[in-house]
Amino acid sequence: MTLLTHLTSADDVRSIRRAGARGREHEGTAGVFCRPFLPSYRFTHQWGRELRRGGRRTMAAVDFRLPDDEPVFVGHYGRAHQELPSAEAAALIAGCEDARGYEVFVLRAITTKELHRIRAVNPVTG
Numbered sequence: 001m002t003l004l005t006h007l008t009s010a011d012d013v014r015s016i017r018r019a020g021a022r023g024r025e026h027e028g029t030a031g032v033f034c035r036p037f038l039p040s041y042r043f044t045h046q047w048g049r050e051l052r053r054g055g056r057r058t059m060a061a062v063d064f065r066l067p068d069d070e071p072v073f074v075g076h077y078g079r080a081h082q083e084l085p086s087a088e089a090a091a092l093i094a095g096c097e098d099a100r101g102y103e104v105f106v107l108r109a110i111t112t113k114e115l116h117r118i119r120a121v122n123p124v125t126g
Contacts, residue, residue: 001065001066001067001068002036002065002066002067002068002070002086002087002089002090003036003037003063003064003065003090003116004034004035004036004037004063004064004065004066004086004090004104004106005034005035005036005037005061005062005063005064006021006032006033006034006061006062006064006110007059007060007061007062007121008021008059008060008062009058009059009060010058010059010060010120011058012060013060013118016062016115016118017112017115017118018112019112020109020110020111020112020114020115021062021064021109021110022109023106023107023108023109029105029107030107030108030109031073031105031106031107031108032105032106032108032109032110033103033104033105034064034103034104034105034106035093035102035103035104036089036090036093036094036104037063038093038094038099040099059120059121060118060119060120060121061118061119061120061121062110062115062118063115063116063117063118063119064110064114064115064116065114065116066086066106066114067086068085068086068087069085069086069087070085070086070106071083071084071085071086071107072084072085072086072089072104072105072106072107073089073104073105073107074089074092074093074102074103074104074105075102075103076101076102076103077101077102077103081103081105086104086106089104090104
C-alpha cells in the first residue's frame with residue numbers, strides 16, 4: 001500500500017472525515033492531487049505554500065493509502081504527466097534529487113476506508 005498525502009483547507013476536515021476526499025475536476029477528469037509521504041517534511045508539504053497564495057490559511061494534511069498497483073498520473077507541475085502504478089509514482093518522486101513541484105493525481109475520490117489520518121500542517125512550511 002502506497003502512503004500519500006493530500007493538502008486541503010482545515011475547513012474541509014469535517015466533510016472529509018464523513019465522506020472522504022472528493023475528486024476535483026482537472027482537464028476534464030475528476031481526481032485528487034496529492035504527494036507521496038517522503039522522509040523530508042519539507043518536500044512532502046512544500047506545495048502548501050502555493051495553496052496559501054490562493055487564500056487558504058489553515059491547512060490540514062489528509063494521509064491515505066492506495067493499492068500499489070492503482071494507476072495514477074505523476075509529473076512535475078505544469079508539465080505533461082505520465083500514468084504509472086501508485087508505488088512506481090511514489091518511487092519516482094522519492095528518487096528525485098529535488099522533488100519540489102512533483103505531484104500525483106489520483107483518478108477518483110478517496111473513500112473514508114482509505115484514510116490513514118488527518119493532521120494539522122505546520123504553518124511555516126514552504
